Amino acid sequence: MPEPRDRVRPRLRRPHEHGARSDAPDPRTVYANERTFLSWLRTGLAVVAAGFVVAKFSFFLAKLGAGPPPSASTVYLGAAITVLGGVIIWVGGARFTARYEALARRRPAHESSGVRWLAVALSAVSVALTVYLLRSSGAL
Numbered sequence: 329m330p331e332p333r334d335r336v337r338p339r340l341r342r343p344h345e346h347g348a349r350s351d352a353p354d355p356r357t358v359y360a361n362e363r364t365f366l367s368w369l370r371t372g373l374a375v376v377a378a379g380f381v382v383a384k385f386s387f388f389l390a391k392l393g394a395g396p397p398p399s400a401s402t403v404y405l406g407a408a409i410t411v412l413g414g415v416i417i418w419v420g421g422a423r424f425t426a427r428y429e430a431l432a433r434r435r436p437a438h439e440s441s442g443v444r445w446l447a448v449a450l451s452a453v454s455v456a457l458t459v460y461l462l463r464s465s466g467a468l
Contacts, residue, residue: 368420372413376454379409383461403465414454421447
């Protein structure tokens with residue numbers, strides 16, 4: 329078995345090294361853009377979940393007999409927080425798309441259109457949850 333010092337770790341080559349000029353952006357930049365977008369999605373989903381909890385927790389406490397009956401204000405607050413989560417997801421998708429198109433002008437290494445649809449789908453889910461919250465409370 330070779331000693332650890334005898335192992336040579338291959339070095340990643342950048343497009344501009346060894347005289348090979350390329351208009352393609354560094355793949356690390358593209359992947360960093362996708363990781364940032366996924367962070368926006370995680371944040372938006374967490375805010376949507378928090379809004380749902382705010383709206384429904386008072387119903388849970390009322391069923392247990394541990395709290396007052398739910399008020400419309402908690403439902404409206406939860407719905408507003410849920411909408412905010414949807415806006416966060418939409419903004420993240422818009423920022424990702426803008427940065428991706430900027431990279432595309434330089435011919436990026438790959439194209440990822442699925443994440444745009446994911447942003448649209450998650451925004452639609454947040455809108456559906458908001459409508460559900462408002463209807464279940466009798467506000468709509």
